[in-house]
Amino acid sequence: MPGSVPAYTLTRKRMKNVRMVVRNGTGEVRVSAPMRMPQRDIDAWVRSKSAWIAAKQAEALEHPAPLAPGAESDALRRSLAPVLESLLDEWVPRMGVPHPTWRMRIMRSRWGSCNKTTRTVTFSVELARKDYHLVEYVVVHELAHLIEANHGAGFYAVMDRHLPGWREHRAELNGRQVD
Ligand SMILES: [Zn+2]
Secondary structure, eight states: OOOOOOOOEEEEESOSSOEEEEOTTTOOEEEEEETTOOHHHHHHHHHHTHHHHHHHHHHHTTSOOOOOTTHHHHHHHHHHHHHHHHHHHHHHHHHTOOOOEEEEEOOSSEEEEEETTTTEEEEEGGGGGSOHHHHHHHHHHHHHTTTOSSSSHHHHHHHHHHOTTHHHHHHHTTTSEEO
16 A cells, blocks of 8 residues: 655646755645646655655754745844944955945855956845854955955965965855855
Protein backbone atom coordinates (compact mmCIF):
# COMPACT_ATOMS: atom_id res chain seq x y z
CA MET A 1 0.00 0.00 0.00
CA PRO A 2 1.48 3.35 -0.95
CA GLY A 3 1.57 5.96 1.82
CA SER A 4 -0.40 9.19 1.67
CA VAL A 5 0.80 12.09 -0.44
CA PRO A 6 2.33 14.93 1.57
CA ALA A 7 0.38 18.20 1.19
CA TYR A 8 1.77 20.51 -1.47
CA THR A 9 0.84 23.49 -3.61
CA LEU A 10 1.21 23.02 -7.34
CA THR A 11 2.23 25.46 -10.05
CA ARG A 12 2.14 24.45 -13.70
CA LYS A 13 5.02 25.72 -15.76
CA ARG A 14 6.55 25.30 -19.18
CA MET A 15 9.25 22.95 -18.01
CA LYS A 16 10.47 19.43 -18.61
CA ASN A 17 10.86 18.10 -15.09
CA VAL A 18 9.10 18.37 -11.77
CA ARG A 19 10.71 20.62 -9.20
CA MET A 20 10.03 20.94 -5.52
CA VAL A 21 11.06 23.31 -2.74
CA VAL A 22 10.34 23.29 0.97
CA ARG A 23 10.02 26.82 2.29
CA ASN A 24 11.95 27.99 5.31
CA GLY A 25 9.89 29.04 8.30
CA THR A 26 6.68 27.26 7.30
CA GLY A 27 7.83 23.98 5.79
CA GLU A 28 5.34 24.51 2.98
CA VAL A 29 5.96 22.22 0.01
CA ARG A 30 5.78 23.86 -3.39
CA VAL A 31 5.86 21.79 -6.52
CA SER A 32 6.30 23.03 -10.07
CA ALA A 33 5.30 20.58 -12.77
CA PRO A 34 5.11 20.53 -16.57
CA MET A 35 1.82 21.72 -18.06
CA ARG A 36 0.65 18.31 -19.24
CA MET A 37 1.91 16.04 -16.49
CA PRO A 38 -1.06 14.07 -15.10
CA GLN A 39 -2.03 14.87 -11.52
CA ARG A 40 -1.66 11.25 -10.43
CA ASP A 41 1.92 11.20 -11.73
CA ILE A 42 2.72 14.33 -9.78
CA ASP A 43 1.14 12.81 -6.67
CA ALA A 44 3.18 9.65 -7.17
CA TRP A 45 6.35 11.67 -7.61
CA VAL A 46 5.69 13.71 -4.46
CA ARG A 47 4.82 10.54 -2.53
CA SER A 48 8.09 8.96 -3.60
CA LYS A 49 9.88 11.95 -2.02
CA SER A 50 8.06 11.69 1.33
CA ALA A 51 11.16 10.91 3.36
CA TRP A 52 13.08 13.78 1.79
CA ILE A 53 10.16 16.15 2.41
CA ALA A 54 9.90 15.15 6.08
CA ALA A 55 13.62 15.73 6.60
CA LYS A 56 13.51 19.09 4.78
CA GLN A 57 10.48 20.23 6.74
CA ALA A 58 12.18 19.49 10.04
CA GLU A 59 15.12 21.54 8.85
CA ALA A 60 12.94 24.33 7.39
CA LEU A 61 11.16 24.92 10.68
CA GLU A 62 14.48 25.66 12.33
CA HIS A 63 15.20 28.44 9.86
CA PRO A 64 13.39 31.75 9.86
CA ALA A 65 11.09 32.55 6.97
CA PRO A 66 12.70 34.82 4.41
CA LEU A 67 12.16 38.52 5.00
CA ALA A 68 9.31 39.96 2.94
CA PRO A 69 8.41 43.59 2.21
CA GLY A 70 6.31 44.95 5.05
CA ALA A 71 6.42 46.38 8.53
CA GLU A 72 9.37 44.26 9.64
CA SER A 73 11.61 45.11 6.72
CA ASP A 74 10.61 48.79 7.01
CA ALA A 75 11.69 48.77 10.65
CA LEU A 76 15.01 47.14 9.71
CA ARG A 77 15.57 49.82 7.06
CA ARG A 78 14.91 52.59 9.55
CA SER A 79 17.42 51.21 12.02
CA LEU A 80 20.05 50.37 9.40
CA ALA A 81 20.00 53.61 7.37
CA PRO A 82 21.67 55.88 9.96
CA VAL A 83 24.30 53.21 10.67
CA LEU A 84 25.16 52.98 6.97
CA GLU A 85 25.19 56.75 6.62
CA SER A 86 27.67 57.24 9.43
CA LEU A 87 29.85 54.34 8.27
CA LEU A 88 29.95 55.74 4.74
CA ASP A 89 30.79 59.21 6.07
CA GLU A 90 33.66 57.67 7.99
CA TRP A 91 35.03 55.27 5.39
CA VAL A 92 34.59 57.16 2.11
CA PRO A 93 37.24 59.77 2.99
CA ARG A 94 39.40 57.21 4.77
CA MET A 95 39.54 55.01 1.68
CA GLY A 96 39.67 57.95 -0.72
CA VAL A 97 36.79 56.72 -2.87
CA PRO A 98 33.99 58.74 -4.44
CA HIS A 99 30.83 58.80 -2.36
CA PRO A 100 28.59 56.14 -3.88
CA THR A 101 24.87 56.15 -4.39
CA TRP A 102 23.62 53.59 -1.93
CA ARG A 103 20.41 51.77 -1.21
CA MET A 104 19.02 48.97 0.89
CA ARG A 105 17.20 46.00 -0.54
CA ILE A 106 15.86 42.67 0.57
CA MET A 107 18.57 40.37 -0.75
CA ARG A 108 18.25 36.62 -0.67
CA SER A 109 21.80 35.38 -0.87
CA ARG A 110 24.09 38.34 -0.40
CA TRP A 111 24.89 40.97 2.21
CA GLY A 112 25.84 43.60 -0.28
CA SER A 113 26.88 44.31 -3.83
CA CYS A 114 28.55 47.08 -5.75
CA ASN A 115 28.31 48.36 -9.29
CA LYS A 116 31.60 50.14 -9.89
CA THR A 117 30.48 51.67 -13.18
CA THR A 118 27.40 53.37 -11.75
CA ARG A 119 29.01 53.79 -8.30
CA THR A 120 25.99 52.20 -6.72
CA VAL A 121 26.28 50.15 -3.57
CA THR A 122 23.45 47.94 -2.36
CA PHE A 123 23.13 46.65 1.19
CA SER A 124 20.95 43.86 2.50
CA VAL A 125 18.20 45.15 4.79
CA GLU A 126 18.97 42.22 7.10
CA LEU A 127 22.33 43.74 8.01
CA ALA A 128 20.22 45.61 10.56
CA ARG A 129 20.25 42.41 12.61
CA LYS A 130 24.02 42.09 12.54
CA ASP A 131 26.64 43.47 14.89
CA TYR A 132 28.16 46.83 14.08
CA HIS A 133 31.58 45.46 13.12
CA LEU A 134 29.96 43.17 10.56
CA VAL A 135 28.01 46.01 8.95
CA GLU A 136 31.28 47.93 8.89
CA TYR A 137 32.99 45.03 7.14
CA VAL A 138 30.33 44.94 4.42
CA VAL A 139 30.60 48.72 3.95
CA VAL A 140 34.38 48.55 3.60
CA HIS A 141 34.08 45.57 1.24
CA GLU A 142 31.67 47.38 -1.05
CA LEU A 143 33.70 50.59 -1.00
CA ALA A 144 36.78 48.55 -1.88
CA HIS A 145 34.96 47.56 -5.06
CA LEU A 146 34.99 51.21 -6.09
CA ILE A 147 38.76 50.74 -6.27
CA GLU A 148 38.92 47.12 -7.48
CA ALA A 149 35.87 45.68 -9.23
CA ASN A 150 36.77 42.02 -8.84
CA HIS A 151 37.86 39.77 -6.02
CA GLY A 152 41.45 39.65 -7.16
CA ALA A 153 44.74 40.15 -5.35
CA GLY A 154 44.38 43.92 -5.66
CA PHE A 155 41.02 43.81 -3.97
CA TYR A 156 42.28 41.77 -1.04
CA ALA A 157 45.25 44.11 -0.66
CA VAL A 158 42.81 47.01 -0.28
CA MET A 159 40.88 45.05 2.33
CA ASP A 160 44.03 44.07 4.23
CA ARG A 161 45.20 47.66 4.29
CA HIS A 162 41.94 49.12 5.60
CA LEU A 163 40.40 46.32 7.64
CA PRO A 164 43.01 43.71 8.58
CA GLY A 165 40.50 41.56 10.50
CA TRP A 166 38.11 41.24 7.58
CA ARG A 167 38.57 37.50 7.11
CA GLU A 168 37.18 36.80 10.57
CA HIS A 169 34.24 39.07 9.86
CA ARG A 170 33.58 37.24 6.62
CA ALA A 171 33.58 33.93 8.49
CA GLU A 172 31.15 35.36 11.02
CA LEU A 173 28.76 36.35 8.23
CA ASN A 174 28.80 32.85 6.82
CA GLY A 175 25.88 31.54 4.87
CA ARG A 176 25.67 34.50 2.55
CA GLN A 177 28.16 36.07 0.23
CA VAL A 178 29.43 39.58 0.40
CA ASP A 179 29.61 40.31 -3.27
ZN1 LIG B 1 32.91 41.69 -3.27
